[in-house]
Amino acid sequence: MMKKTLTWIALLLLTTPLAAQHLAAFSSYRDYFYVFDAGQFKQLEILKVQSFQVGGVCVAYIDNAGAFKAYYNGVVYPLDQGSAIKYTATDYLLGWSIYDFLKVFENGKVRVLSTACDAYDIQDSLIAFYDRLEQRIKVYYKGDILTIEDGLITFPIDNFQSGDNIVAYVTTVTNKFKVFYRGATTVLDDFGEGMEYKAGRDIVAYFDAPRSTFTVFYKGGSYDLEYYEPQSFKMGDDMVAYVDNTGNFKLFKDGNVTTILTYTPAVYDIDDDVIVFNDQGYFKTYCNGSIQIIERYMPQKYQIDWHTIAYVDENQNIKAVKDCQKFTVTYEPVDSFDLIKDLIIYNVGFNITKVFYYGHTFVWQVSR
Numbered sequence: 257m258m259k260k261t262l263t264w265i266a267l268l269l270l271t272t273p274l275a276a277q278h279l280a281a282f283s284s285y286r287d288y289f290y291v292f293d294a295g296q297f298k299q300l301e302i303l304k305v306q307s308f309q310v311g312g313v314c315v316a317y318i319d320n321a322g323a324f325k326a327y328y329n330g331v332v333y334p335l336d337q338g339s340a341i342k343y344t345a346t347d348y349l350l351g352w353s354i355y356d357f358l359k360v361f362e363n364g365k366v367r368v369l370s371t372a373c374d375a376y377d378i379q380d381s382l383i384a385f386y387d388r389l390e391q392r393i394k395v396y397y398k399g400d401i402l403t404i405e406d407g408l409i410t411f412p413i414d415n416f417q418s419g420d421n422i423v424a425y426v427t428t429v430t431n432k433f434k435v436f437y438r439g440a441t442t443v444l445d446d447f448g449e450g451m452e453y454k455a456g457r458d459i460v461a462y463f464d465a466p467r468s469t470f471t472v473f474y475k476g477g478s479y480d481l482e483y484y485e486p487q488s489f490k491m492g493d494d495m496v497a498y499v500d501n502t503g504n505f506k507l508f509k510d511g512n513v514t515t516i517l518t519y520t521p522a523v524y525d526i527d528d529d530v531i532v533f534n535d536q537g538y539f540k541t542y543c544n545g546s547i548q549i550i551e552r553y554m555p556q557k558y559q560i561d562w563h564t565i566a567y568v569d570e571n572q573n574i575k576a577v578k579d580c581q582k583f584t585v586t587y588e589p590v591d592s593f594d595l596i597k598d599l600i601i602y603n604v605g606f607n608i609t610k611v612f613y614y615g616h617t618f619v620w621q622v623s624r
Contacts, residue, residue, distance in 0.1 A: 277562070282620075290609075312348060373388070417455040456491030459491065486498040487501065491526065499524075505520060530563065565578075
């Protein structure tokens with residue numbers, strides 16, 4: 257007979273706010289499915305789940321029998337059933353499709369967005385989609401369904417990008433380059449054919465070939481950054497990192513451009529509020545206006561999300577950097593981990609799962 261033992265390395269402070277990520281999920285070595293919810297482990301299923309995703313407010317999963325469910329506010333909600341379900345759990349909502357149906361789960365309620373959806377994109381705060389019957393591009397945003405383009409014969413999926421709270425697209429009828437932001441649609445360029453662009457939170461970056469300018473739309477305003485096409489660019493929250501035409505590594509943030517390096521890094525990544533790069537074999541980040549050396553080597557395993565950089569060091573220990581502060585998560589050798597927003601979950605052995613949450617480590621263990 258198995259006995260479940262929960263060992264607390266440290267208790268969660270009662271004064272700790274719950275605004276940050278508080279959810280994680282995992283399957284035990286016996287395939288029982290658990291969630292971690294703000295310091296507590298809860299068993300949801302006794303049979304192996306087919307798949308799961310952890311969002312900011314819920315854990316979505318397909319159980320062993322094919323039922324689609326969501327764990328939200330301590331309750332499991334049955335949502336749908338079918339082999340064709342595709343779903344995405346974001347920071348604030350859960351969206352999924354089944355055949356031509358597109359649905360959203362938010363604040364504990366299910367809403368059908370379209371019964372004839374050909375294509376869609378799900379982001380943190382919005383869902384953009386094309387309704388085939390109405391021939392419209394629509395956006396689900398803050399509980400409302402808004403039409404941002406109509407009279408379209410087909411959905412311009414090849415010319416469509418969305419960020420956490422923004423949608424950029426080129427119309428198939430007028431060929432205009434437009435952006436939907438905070439409930440309003442703005443024309444950025446009257447000639448959108450061949451436009452290269454990407455979206456992040458509050459920001460869209462694009463190269464305007466006729467004007468030969470690299471431009472960003474940021475919080476309602478436009479900024480011309482360069483007069484030549486950049487070699488590459490990547491989007492984050494309120495910022496874009498890019499390599500200009502001469503190889504300089506730069507960052508646009510808070511309305512200003514900063515040159516991080518006067519040459520091109522071997523690799524660079526950006527996600528949410530975090531940027532990391534390989535500078536001549538050193539693992540570095542750009543934080544609080546300066547370059548910070550994380551390690552004098554490049555770790556083989558690292559992840560970035562929200563405000564956190566997490567990685568496995570040369571001794572197989574997990575280390576992290578959050579808000580420019582470096583610390584060790586565990587001195588126990590581990591093979592892998594998952595970074596979920598600012599929460600880190602990892603296994604030690606075959607029957608111990610640990611969660612690093614608000615600076616404390618919580619342990620789930622099954623003992624005989």
